[in-house]
Amino acid sequence: MTDTGIETPGAPKRTAEHRVFKVRGMDCVHARRASAIIRHNISLSLAVKAVFVSLTFAGHASLLAAIAADMGVTLVVVADALRLLRHAEVR
Numbered sequence: 407m408t409d410t411g412i413e414t415p416g417a418p419k420r421t422a423e424h425r426v427f428k429v430r431g432m433d434c435v436h437a438r439r440a441s442a443i444i445r446h447n448i449s450l451s452l453a454v455k456a457v458f459v460s461l462t463f464a465g466h467a468s469l470l471a472a473i474a475a476d477m478g479v480t481l482v483v484v485a486d487a488l489r490l491l492r493h494a495e496v497r
Contacts, residue, residue, distance in 0.1 A: 436490070439490060440490055443486060443487055443489065443490060444487075446486065447483040447486055447487060450479060450482070450483065450486075451479050451480075451483060454475055454476070454479045455476070457475075458471070458472045458475060458476075
């Protein structure tokens with residue numbers, strides 16, 4: 407760290423152990439929203455896979471239907487994750 411960085415008030419302090427600077431309130435809100443969306447997307451994806459595994463064991467699902475459902479869920483998950491960009495701050 408340079409002398410200017412040490413003397414400047416409000417400059418982010420950085421140590422060898424921690425790479426995180428100051429966390430503002432908005433960053434915490436954004437992180438919580440991202441975490442909630444990630445949990446939602448993972449549970450949606452696993453639920454669709456569980457449905458198709460059970461349908462496969464019952465003999466009612468085809469490989470084409472499973473692939474189409476997986477691609478559909480992938481598109482839904484990406485679109486759902488893009489909701490975070492609506493509230494992102496411009497820096």
